[in-house]
Amino acid sequence: MAQDSGNRSFDLKAMLRDERFWKIAFQVITLAIVVALASFFIGNLTRNMARQGRIFGFSFLLNQAGFSIGESLIQYRPNDPYWKALTVGLSNTISLVAAGIVLTTLLGVTAGVASFSKNWLLFKLSRSYVGLVRNIPLLLQLFFWYFAIYGMLPNPANQIELLGIAFLNNRGVYIPWASSAGLALFAIAATIVAAIAAVYLWQWRIKVRVETGTGGQRQLVALGLLGVMWIGLLTLGIDWTMPTGIEGGGVSGGLRLSREYVAALSALVFYTAAFVAEIVRAGIQSVSKGQWEAAHALGLKASAVMQLVVFPQALRVIIPPMNSEYMNLTKNTSLAFAIAFPEMYSVATTTYNQTGRPVEVFLVLIATYLVICLLITLVMNQLNRTVQFKER
Amino acid sequence: MRKSGLLAAGLGLTMVACGGDIDTATNGGEAGSSGGSRMNVVEQRGQLICGVDGGIPGFSFLDDTGSYSGLDVDVCRAVAAAVFGDADAVEYRRLDSTERFTALAGGEVDMLSRNTTWTISRDTSVGLEFAPTTFYDGQGMMVRTDSGITTLEDFEGKAVCVETGTTTELNLTDQMRQLNVDFEPVVFQDADAAYAAYDEGRCEGMTSDKSQLIARQSTLPDPNAHMLLEVTMSKEPLGPATLNNDSTWFDVVKWVTFGLMQAEEFGITSENIDSFKGSEDPNIARFLGEEGTLGSDMGLPNDFMYQVISQVGNYAEIFDRNLGSGSQFNLERGQNALWTDGGLLYSPPFR
Numbered sequence: 001m002a003q004d005s006g007n008r009s010f011d012l013k014a015m016l017r018d019e020r021f022w023k024i025a026f027q028v029i030t031l032a033i034v035v036a037l038a039s040f041f042i043g044n045l046t047r048n049m050a051r052q053g054r055i056f057g058f059s060f061l062l063n064q065a066g067f068s069i070g071e072s073l074i075q076y077r078p079n080d081p082y083w084k085a086l087t088v089g090l091s092n093t094i095s096l097v098a099a100g101i102v103l104t105t106l107l108g109v110t111a112g113v114a115s116f117s118k119n120w121l122l123f124k125l126s127r128s129y130v131g132l133v134r135n136i137p138l139l140l141q142l143f144f145w146y147f148a149i150y151g152m153l154p155n156p157a158n159q160i161e162l163l164g165i166a167f168l169n170n171r172g173v174y175i176p177w178a179s180s181a182g183l184a185l186f187a188i189a190a191t192i193v194a195a196i197a198a199v200y201l202w203q204w205r206i207k208v209r210v211e212t213g214t215g216g217q218r219q220l221v222a223l224g225l226l227g228v229m230w231i232g233l234l235t236l237g238i239d240w241t242m243p244t245g246i247e248g249g250g251v252s253g254g255l256r257l258s259r260e261y262v263a264a265l266s267a268l269v270f271y272t273a274a275f276v277a278e279i280v281r282a283g284i285q286s287v288s289k290g291q292w293e294a295a296h297a298l299g300l301k302a303s304a305v306m307q308l309v310v311f312p313q314a315l316r317v318i319i320p321p322m323n324s325e326y327m328n329l330t331k332n333t334s335l336a337f338a339i340a341f342p343e344m345y346s347v348a349t350t351t352y353n354q355t356g357r358p359v360e361v362f363l364v365l366i367a368t369y370l371v372i373c374l375l376i377t378l379v380m381n382q383l384n385r386t387v388q389f390k391e392r
Numbered sequence: 393m394r395k396s397g398l399l400a401a402g403l404g405l406t407m408v409a410c411g412g413d414i415d416t417a418t419n420g421g422e423a424g425s426s427g428g429s430r431m432n433v434v435e436q437r438g439q440l441i442c443g444v445d446g447g448i449p450g451f452s453f454l455d456d457t458g459s460y461s462g463l464d465v466d467v468c469r470a471v472a473a474a475v476f477g478d479a480d481a482v483e484y485r486r487l488d489s490t491e492r493f494t495a496l497a498g499g500e501v502d503m504l505s506r507n508t509t510w511t512i513s514r515d516t517s518v519g520l521e522f523a524p525t526t527f528y529d530g531q532g533m534m535v536r537t538d539s540g541i542t543t544l545e546d547f548e549g550k551a552v553c554v555e556t557g558t559t560t561e562l563n564l565t566d567q568m569r570q571l572n573v574d575f576e577p578v579v580f581q582d583a584d585a586a587y588a589a590y591d592e593g594r595c596e597g598m599t600s601d602k603s604q605l606i607a608r609q610s611t612l613p614d615p616n617a618h619m620l621l622e623v624t625m626s627k628e629p630l631g632p633a634t635l636n637n638d639s640t641w642f643d644v645v646k647w648v649t650f651g652l653m654q655a656e657e658f659g660i661t662s663e664n665i666d667s668f669k670g671s672e673d674p675n676i677a678r679f680l681g682e683e684g685t686l687g688s689d690m691g692l693p694n695d696f697m698y699q700v701i702s703q704v705g706n707y708a709e710i711f712d713r714n715l716g717s718g719s720q721f722n723l724e725r726g727q728n729a730l731w732t733d734g735g736l737l738y739s740p741p742f743r
Contacts, residue, residue: 151589340553357517358493
């Protein structure tokens with residue numbers, strides 16, 4: 001009996017000294033804290049909603065919204081329900097994200113590569129752009145683009161005409177566009193297909209040149225044909241409407257990009273691209289000097305060194321952090337609310353104000369941004385897999 | 393490893409303990425508010441937290457001495473005077489139109505006195521309780537004098553700047569739908585940004601409550617270049633609000649607001665109030681707390697209206713000081729006159 005109790009106290013001490021016990025105990029405690037906090041907040045919410053006589057639920061989404069939205073990609077009228085209004089907000093967010101990602105990538109990679117340029121002006125431009133834009137808060141930049149840049153454009157009566165195909169005034173930017181939404185989608189799809197085909201043709205050409213040492217003329221001809229087909233399709237296959245100025249100010253026809261949209265897009269693209277430029281620069285610097293020297297020793301031109309040797313290797317370092325930049329861009333679109341762009345967050349704010357249901361609306365918002373960001377991650381992970389080292 | 397493990401465990405325990413503390417504290421506060429009322433919270437704090445707009449001259453605005461002034465602000469001061477006998481025992485929170493209801497629902501402010509329109513949906517589904525209207529307003533439209541716009545129909549294809557989360561956002565849509573006018577709403581979260589965008593020409597029109605438009609017009613770079621259209625798009629009864637299901641606290645705010653109007657009806661002002669002391673008129677004696685238990689029945693000092701009127705003034709004084717002849721706006725009383733003068737202000741009897 002005495003021996004037993006002695007054993008037990010010995011066991012307890014041993015247990016307290018045992019690393020494995022603490023590893024498990026620590027996890028149990030952490031879990032307990034998380035559960036306690038979550039149940040506290042949920043309980044608090046339930047009690048307070050009950051005290052105010054409210055019932056948690058999403059059925060209000062079916063009620064008539066009753067407010068109008070400035071711009072929309074999908075058909076929307078004020079007597080449509082709240083869920084439709086939120087969908088309009090989502091479509092505006094997505095159009096900002098999609099255009100933002102494409103333009104950010106183009107500008108960011110250009111600026112990043114330019115920071116290795118031997119051209120003094122290009123080098124300085126790239127460095128000062130990154131230095132300036134990266135260090136100023138995004139909200140400030142949004143207001144700057146909205147009020148100081150696009151706000152300074154003339155009013156519609158004195159609008160600026162660009163080469164007879166585009167117009168600028170303080171209401172927005174007017175560009176030529178396909179005459180129907182279906183045609184516009186077709187044109188975008190055709191462009192994406194053509195771009196993918198071009199990439200494969202180019203890779204094929206390089207392979208042929210590396211393996212056989214021939215010029216790869218045939219692939220070049222194919223590329224040219226592809227380009228001609230693409231241009232032909234866009235010019236002849238698609239019915240374009242051109243913006244035309246109206247007597248006394250204003251524009252009819254074409255596509256109007258509202259001032260809110262272009263200001264938000266400009267600010268987001270310039271801001272995010274500055275970070276992308278740094279990621280690209282870091283990626284290129286991570287390629288060992290020997291690779292540059294070897295490529296030069298082979299007699300490759302400077303542009304070919306970058307394109308064929310350095311950049312493909314840099315991609316391995318560039319792509320993972322690009323994922324978080326794209327996600328930042330997505331989340332930052334919610335700031336466009338400040339300059340009156342009716343994106344998801346803006347519509348959601350109006351919704352919860354009119355319905356008095358902030359908790360439900362915020363849950364919808366959280367879920368939406370989460371899904372968009374997870375989709376981006378999914379695509380980027382696929383892309384990442386294709387550029388990583390293939391172990392043989 | 394063992395040490396760090398112990399440390400982590402200790403930290404965890406402290407956190408649990410603190411969590412427990414927060415929990416009980418909140419429960420305590422809640423027991424107070426569900427069993428009692430917000431009233432107890434306010435009294436314990438010794439200060440009223442009042443949600444105001446803070447950006448509308450005449451209603452709530454930071455003046456050049458750095459203190460808040462305006463009609464909405466004076467309502468907050470009146471409630472503080474009634475509860476604490478001190479009109480300065482107020483802390484103001486600036487809230488924009490999207491924050492106000494959540495700030496009230498979350499208990500961040502005790503009451504709103506923030507040009508909030510009384511509507512049925514806000515009274516029911518948003519969960520507010522509206523004290524008597526302190527300013528009867530209507531929605532108007534401001535345009536540039538040289539724009540050539542004279543009616544709402546002229547807005548076909550034109551843009552209107554508006555603040556989000558307001559009744560004006562909805563009224564505008566309703567009106568334009570009725571008139572079958574296709575317009576472009578440009579919706580801002582912040583009133584300052586909305587007026588800035590209107591001023592530099594993003595929108596042909598700026599819509600809001602008429603009082604707010606008049607007040608804001610005075611702050612534009614060139615006030616004379618703008619005018620209000622001769623249309624009233626809606627009824628906008630603006631007044632203080634508290635949270636639903638708390639009638640003790642709501643009664644205080646409601647009757648202090650009524651008291652401001654009743655004092656004007658009695659002819660009691662901050663200047664002559666002492667001459668009414670010891671009045672023969674039982675109505676006035678009750679009102680000032682010299683007879684009866686009107687104040688203590690509400691959980692207030694019996695002389696609460698004496699404190700309010702002597703420190704803040706009656707409704708007429710408040711109106712004149714902030715919006716009427718004593719201010720830069722020189723507004724007519726109009727609908728905001730007493731019922732005896734053909735206006736809409738009417739206080740139920742204090743008895």
